[in-house]
Amino acid sequence: MNRKKFIRTIGILPIGLAASKRSSNSDSGFIADSNIPRKEKNTPCNEDYWKHIAAEFERPKGFINFENGYFSHQPISTFKTHIQAEETINIQTSHFMRTAQNNAIENARTEFAGFQGISPENLAFTRNTTESLNVVIMGYPWKEGDEVVLGNQDYGSMVEAFQQAKMRWNIKLNTAKIPLHPINNKEIIDAYLSLITENTVMVHITHMINLTGQTVPLKEIISAVKAKNKNILCVVDAAHSIAHLTFDLSDMQKAGADVVGGSLHKWLCNPIGVGFLYMSTPVIELFWPLLGDVSVPKSDIRKFEHQGTRPIHSLQTIPYAIKFHRNIGSQAKLNRLVYLKLLWLGDRDKLIRFAKSVNMDTNPQFVQQISKLKDLTQIPNIDVLTPIGIQDWGGAIFTISNKKMKPTAFAKVLMDDHRFFTVGIEHAVVNGIRITPHLSNSVADCLKLNEALFEVLT
Numbered sequence: 001m002n003r004k005k006f007i008r009t010i011g012i013l014p015i016g017l018a019a020s021k022r023s024s025n026s027d028s029g030f031i032a033d034s035n036i037p038r039k040e041k042n043t044p045c046n047e048d049y050w051k052h053i054a055a056e057f058e059r060p061k062g063f064i065n066f067e068n069g070y071f072s073h074q075p076i077s078t079f080k081t082h083i084q085a086e087e088t089i090n091i092q093t094s095h096f097m098r099t100a101q102n103n104a105i106e107n108a109r110t111e112f113a114g115f116q117g118i119s120p121e122n123l124a125f126t127r128n129t130t131e132s133l134n135v136v137i138m139g140y141p142w143k144e145g146d147e148v149v150l151g152n153q154d155y156g157s158m159v160e161a162f163q164q165a166k167m168r169w170n171i172k173l174n175t176a177k178i179p180l181h182p183i184n185n186k187e188i189i190d191a192y193l194s195l196i197t198e199n200t201v202m203v204h205i206t207h208m209i210n211l212t213g214q215t216v217p218l219k220e221i222i223s224a225v226k227a228k229n230k231n232i233l234c235v236v237d238a239a240h241s242i243a244h245l246t247f248d249l250s251d252m253q254k255a256g257a258d259v260v261g262g263s264l265h266k267w268l269c270n271p272i273g274v275g276f277l278y279m280s281t282p283v284i285e286l287f288w289p290l291l292g293d294v295s296v297p298k299s300d301i302r303k304f305e306h307q308g309t310r311p312i313h314s315l316q317t318i319p320y321a322i323k324f325h326r327n328i329g330s331q332a333k334l335n336r337l338v339y340l341k342l343l344w345l346g347d348r349d350k351l352i353r354f355a356k357s358v359n360m361d362t363n364p365q366f367v368q369q370i371s372k373l374k375d376l377t378q379i380p381n382i383d384v385l386t387p388i389g390i391q392d393w394g395g396a397i398f399t400i401s402n403k404k405m406k407p408t409a410f411a412k413v414l415m416d417d418h419r420f421f422t423v424g425i426e427h428a429v430v431n432g433i434r435i436t437p438h439l440s441n442s443v444a445d446c447l448k449l450n451e452a453l454f455e456v457l458t
């Protein structure tokens with residue numbers, strides 16, 4: 001297929017042309033050049049609409065993937081754009097790097113910053129969340145005796161980075177116990193606040209916990225920390241929340257976050273290997289870059305991007321990944337993911353409550369879809385490890401355990417006997433299987449999973 005025809009077929013702009021700006025964010029739409037119906041049709045139960053979105057992803061053969069928490073597959077349009085951009089770089093080699101690389105990076109920065117409603121001057125690209133937060137943990141000018149508050153369910157790599165910092169600089173780590181089933185938000189906020197002392201210089205908060213999908217009240221935690229001492233740095237791990245929940249970097253900035261790290265290969269569905277680091281303007285100067293740099297002013301966030309030769313084509317896809325996301329709309333995407341989660345769980349009360357909140361409780365498709373569900377939450381052998389509904393519906397991730405089986409054995413039975421891929425988590429705080437649907441999953445997938453889980457759990 002020639003290049004022009006290929007671009008027409010997948011409905012994308014040639015690399016280098018900017019995608020739409022934040023103001024054009026649409027809450028409905030279609031992907032590529034298909035004839036997907038628009039507007040109100042994106043209600044979460046409307047398979048006529050969502051099957052077109054699902055068709056934008058290539059699915060694995062031989063099993064149904066319900067482990068989309070690791071990273072996301074790319075929509076076909078983004079995937080092909082990536083290959084096309086790599087091909088161009090492969091042909092132009094050093095000429096591309098010497099003449100076009102900088103513009104490509106700056107274009108990606110402007111696009112992603114615009115999408116998130118922040119200034120490009122507060123945004124650096126990294127390889128992933130792990131790298132972004134290591135910039136912060138390894139680059140802070142620690143003094144012996146400085147204290148950090150982190151969470152007992154923070155991502156392992158961040159905990160290790162803090163442990164290494166402890167060995168290196170003799171800092172003190174105080175670990176907040178985040179309740180698995182909090183009665184209210186105050187319980188979570190107090191878990192952090194109670195550990196703050198006069199030596200606390202940093203609080204590390206995971207917005208959406210990877211083990212269970214639990215979302216913490218970020219705004220309220222930051223506000224409570226800053227009320228205690230405005231100089232304490234609030235560092236956010238947003239690996240799972242960006243382009244998943246609707247709370248974006250502009251909201252985090254308004255909430256007073258000093259630093260946020262995230263990965264674009266998770267819910268933005270960009271190719272693997274691009275992360276972001278947000279820093280508020282006053283704190284940029286505080287941190288040393290992880291990869292030595294003296295050529296960029298200390299106050300310029302680009303000092304964190306001294307990465308050597310790297311895959312620029314993975315940055316060039318960012319406008320296309322954003323376009324795909326916007327064509328669906330942040331709220332519509334989240335509603336669909338929450339619906340898929342509630343469907344496989346079969347929690348009838350919550351399903352009806354959720355359906356009311358999105359005005360689909362009397363929709364005949366919804367009524368039919370939930371008619372044969374088994375409510376797994378009523379089975380004595382199940383333990384539900386993810387809280388829902390204190391403040392919101394969370395996102396796609398949900399974790400359950402089977403009292404009769406270890407998590408890895410439970411995940412193995414689901415894969416071997418029913419061809420559902422999930423992940424067994426064996427962790428100090430959480431032991432269960434994590435189930436994470438994606439836009440590529442259908443209502444039918446969730447109904448089948450509901451049946452399979454009922455069989456295994458009873």
Ligand SMILES: Cc1ncc(COP(=O)(O)O)c(C=O)c1O
Nearest residue numbers: 128129130131155210237239263
């Ligand atoms: C909460 C959280 N933080 C950080 C990471 C690390 O992300 P990455 O591997 O993209 O660096 C993950 C990965 O799943 C995560 O769930």
